[in-house]
Amino acid sequence: MISIRPVEGLPEIEQGADLGELIAGRAELADRDILVVAQKAVSKAEGRVVRLVDVEPSERARELAGGEDARRIEVILRESARIVRSRPPLVIAETRHGFVCASAGVDSSNAPEAGTVVLLPVNPDASAQRLRDRVRELTGAEVGVIVSDSFGRPWRHGTTDVAIGLAGIRPLLDLKGTLDRAGYELHATVIAVADELAGAAELVLGKTGGVPAAVIRGYDAGGEGSARDLVMPAERDLFR
Amino acid sequence: MISIRPVEGLPEIEQGADLGELIAGRAELADRDILVVAQKAVSKAEGRVVRLVDVEPSERARELAGGEDARRIEVILRESARIVRSRPPLVIAETRHGFVCASAGVDSSNAPEAGTVVLLPVNPDASAQRLRDRVRELTGAEVGVIVSDSFGRPWRHGTTDVAIGLAGIRPLLDLKGTLDRAGYELHATVIAVADELAGAAELVLGKTGGVPAAVIRGYDAGGEGSARDLVMPAERDLFR
Numbered sequence: 001m002i003s004i005r006p007v008e009g010l011p012e013i014e015q016g017a018d019l020g021e022l023i024a025g026r027a028e029l030a031d032r033d034i035l036v037v038a039q040k041a042v043s044k045a046e047g048r049v050v051r052l053v054d055v056e057p058s059e060r061a062r063e064l065a066g067g068e069d070a071r072r073i074e075v076i077l078r079e080s081a082r083i084v085r086s087r088p089p090l091v092i093a094e095t096r097h098g099f100v101c102a103s104a105g106v107d108s109s110n111a112p113e114a115g116t117v118v119l120l121p122v123n124p125d126a127s128a129q130r131l132r133d134r135v136r137e138l139t140g141a142e143v144g145v146i147v148s149d150s151f152g153r154p155w156r157h158g159t160t161d162v163a164i165g166l167a168g169i170r171p172l173l174d175l176k177g178t179l180d181r182a183g184y185e186l187h188a189t190v191i192a193v194a195d196e197l198a199g200a201a202e203l204v205l206g207k208t209g210g211v212p213a214a215v216i217r218g219y220d221a222g223g224e225g226s227a228r229d230l231v232m233p234a235e236r237d238l239f240r
Numbered sequence: 241m242i243s244i245r246p247v248e249g250l251p252e253i254e255q256g257a258d259l260g261e262l263i264a265g266r267a268e269l270a271d272r273d274i275l276v277v278a279q280k281a282v283s284k285a286e287g288r289v290v291r292l293v294d295v296e297p298s299e300r301a302r303e304l305a306g307g308e309d310a311r312r313i314e315v316i317l318r319e320s321a322r323i324v325r326s327r328p329p330l331v332i333a334e335t336r337h338g339f340v341c342a343s344a345g346v347d348s349s350n351a352p353e354a355g356t357v358v359l360l361p362v363n364p365d366a367s368a369q370r371l372r373d374r375v376r377e378l379t380g381a382e383v384g385v386i387v388s389d390s391f392g393r394p395w396r397h398g399t400t401d402v403a404i405g406l407a408g409i410r411p412l413l414d415l416k417g418t419l420d421r422a423g424y425e426l427h428a429t430v431i432a433v434a435d436e437l438a439g440a441a442e443l444v445l446g447k448t449g450g451v452p453a454a455v456i457r458g459y460d461a462g463g464e465g466s467a468r469d470l471v472m473p474a475e476r477d478l479f480r
Contacts, residue, residue, distance in 0.1 A: 002244040002443055085478050092478055100395040102478075109429065150431070154394045154479035155340040156402070157472040158412045158432030160439070172398045189349065191390070192398030193443065199400070200440035203242055203433065203459050219443050232397040238325050238332055238342075239394035 006204040007213035013040075015047040020134025027215050029141040034216040035131065036201035039149040039164060040107065040118055041212035042127045048119040050075050065089050072106065075117055079104035092152075095120060098231040099164060101151045121147065124165025125226050132167040144168040144221055148198035148205075154239070161202035163194035163227050170194075170223025171230050192230055193221055246444040247453035253280075255287040260374025267455050269381040274456040275371065276441035279389040279404055280347065280358055281452035282367045288359040290315050305329050312346065315357055319344035335360060338471040339404060341391045361387065364405020365466050372407040384408040384461055388438035388445075394479070401442035403434035403467050410434075410463025411470050432470055433461055 007027045013019065019041060029035065043049070057070035058077065065073045066088025073089065080093035084100055093104035097120065105120035121127045128145040135143050147165035152158075163171060171194035178189075201214040234240060247267045253259065259281060269275065283289070297310035298317065305313045306328025313331065317323075320333035324340055333344035337360070345360035361367045368385040375383050387405035392398075403411060411434035418429075441454040474480060 002440075004242040004244075004440075006241075087478055090478055100479075150429070152479060154477060155472055156432065156435065157470050158430045158435070160400070160432050160435050162396070189390070190398045191442065192396065192400050195396065195398070195400050196439035196442055199436035200242075200244075200443065202431065202436055203440065230397050232395055237394060238327055238330055239340075239392060 002200075002216060002218040004200055004204050005215045005217075006206070006211045007215060008211060010041075010210065010212060012210065013044040013212065015044065015049070017045040018134070019045045020131050021138060023131075023213050024135055024138045027213070029135055029139050029143055029215065030217070031142045032144070032217075032220060032222060033141065034144040034146060034169065034197055034219065034221055035135065036146045036148050036198055036205075036214045036216060037128075037131065038205055038212040039105070039120060039124070039147050042121050042124070042131075042147050042165075043118045046121055046127065048121060049116050050119060052115050052117065063088075064091060072103075072108070072117060075119070076104045076106045079106055079119055097124065097164070098228060099151070101149070105149060105164075120149070121165060125167060125228070126165075128165040128167035128227075142168065146194055146198050146201070147227075148201060150202070160195070161198040161205075162192075163198045163230060165227045166194055166225065168223075169197075169221045169225060171225040171227065193219075194225075194227070194230060197221060242440075242456060242458040244440055244444050245455050245457075246446070246451045247455060248451060250281075250450065250452060252450065253284040253452065255284065255289070257285040258374070259285045260371050261378060263371075263453050264375055264378045267453070269375055269379050269383055269455065270457070271382045272384070272457075272460060272462060273381065274384045274386060274409065274437055274459065274461055275375065276386045276388050276438055276445075276454045276456060277368075277371065278445055278452040279345070279360060279364070279387050282361050282364070282371075282387050282405075283358045286361055286367065288361060289356050290359065292355050292357065303328075304331060312343075312348070312357060315359070316344045316346045319346055319359055337364065337404070338468060339391070341389070345389060345404075360389070361405065365407060365468070366405075368405040368407035368467075382408065386434055386438050386441070387467075388441060390442070400435070401438040401445075402432075403438045403470060405467045406434055406465065408463075409437075409461045409465060411465040411467065433459075434465075434467070434470060437461065 055071040057074040061074035068089035150159040175189040292311040295311040297314040301314035308329035390399040415429040
């Protein structure tokens with residue numbers, strides 16, 4: 001059996017907050033637990049917040065803004081390696097990490113105050129590793145950590161949470177070469193378990209109620225890897 | 241807390257199998273539980289299996305097959321409303337239900353015998369509804385039902401399980417108009433909870449060990465809808 005428990009009672013996360021300590025004080029953590037933390041909380045703790053009054057929009061940002069706040073678009077452009085699609089004021093971008101998502105992950109919901117936007121962590125794997133190390137230090141527990149974010153997807157309606165950073169987790173389960181019950185080899189069956197874990201945790205995260213973390217127990221995702229392993233190389237992406 | 245339990249001890253599913261009875265006899269089901277059943281099991285019970293010796297490939301199937309089994313491609317073409325991309329022998333297709341996925345959902349892993357392929361159910365929502373009705377009849381429990389399948393996705397590596405049919409479930413959670421803790425309205429935040437539930441269940445389904453069903457407890461997904469609500473209309477799909 002797998003269980004998913006929200007970490008309740010966390011305060012509003014501010015820059016410099018010791019997220020590992022805040023969570024360890026409110027959740028019972030054991031070896032092999034998977035701690036899923038919403039990107040927004042991680043980014044706020046890391047100070048990845050921009051005040052729009054400090055932003056001077058470029059000409060390109062004004063074009064893409066289509067009459068909406070060009071400063072927000074300017075922040076998105078700065079976070080982007082390339083713009084994948086745009087329909088002003090909506091922008092789908094590839095972030096510097098390689099993630100393709102709306103607004104390059106720049107978000108104003110759940111921002112610390114009006115007039116600010118929250119950016120993705122600079123290195124979400126490293127953010128996850130720091131949380132993992134801090135939890136081990138405080139509790140002795142060897143947990144896996146996923147930093148999650150809500151991404152839209154092509155073809156399908158609605159967002160699902162995916163893993164944008166991870167530590168102590170095997171992001172993909174590769175069944176290639178495994179035989180099914182009839183002895184038929186399962187070709188090319190690679191399961192994005194880290195994304196499924198992030199999505200499962202989202203079910204108990206309160207988008208509005210300030211529950212930015214959850215603990216998954218009973219799934220053995222132990223291993224190593226990077227959230228970059230979940231990015232499909234363009235040349236292999238038949239869907240793209 | 242949410243729990244996810246595999247339904248263990250199910251036999252190999254054959255055409256005409258009473259899946260609802262098989263599951264109800266092996267799982268404790270209660271009101272508001274969500275029963276997730278792998279598409280392969282549903283399709284086999286419904287006889288959605290094709291023997292390749294009975295298939296005469298068309299000229300187009302031979303072209304797309306690129307030297308591999310053209311009969312399998314022929315079955316894919318028959319299941320497709322349109323071919324989205326192809327790189328022989330790989331085909332991404334839109335099914336008649338509107339789902340965009342590899343091979344139009346036609347799969348030979350976990351097929352009942354060598355030389356056969358399994359198709360998606362004709363109407364996966366109706367399949368889910370029949371399971372829901374049968375479980376109610378046998379146990380009195382009002383469960384939600386999801387028929388799940390493993391889909392690849394653009395941009396990201398690995399498959400995640402998604403809902404291709406459902407009954408007694410609200411597929412999308414729409415937070416539009418909801419305020420976050422800072423009083424900021426959450427624009428356009430629609431969460432594909434049915435897909436997250438399907439992905440969560442996948443974590444306990446054995447792709448190789450014959451565990452085609454799971455029970456999720458503790459998440460209130462009650463409501464109505466169709467898995468077609470999870471298909472993004474082309475004209476609104478900025479990712480496409």
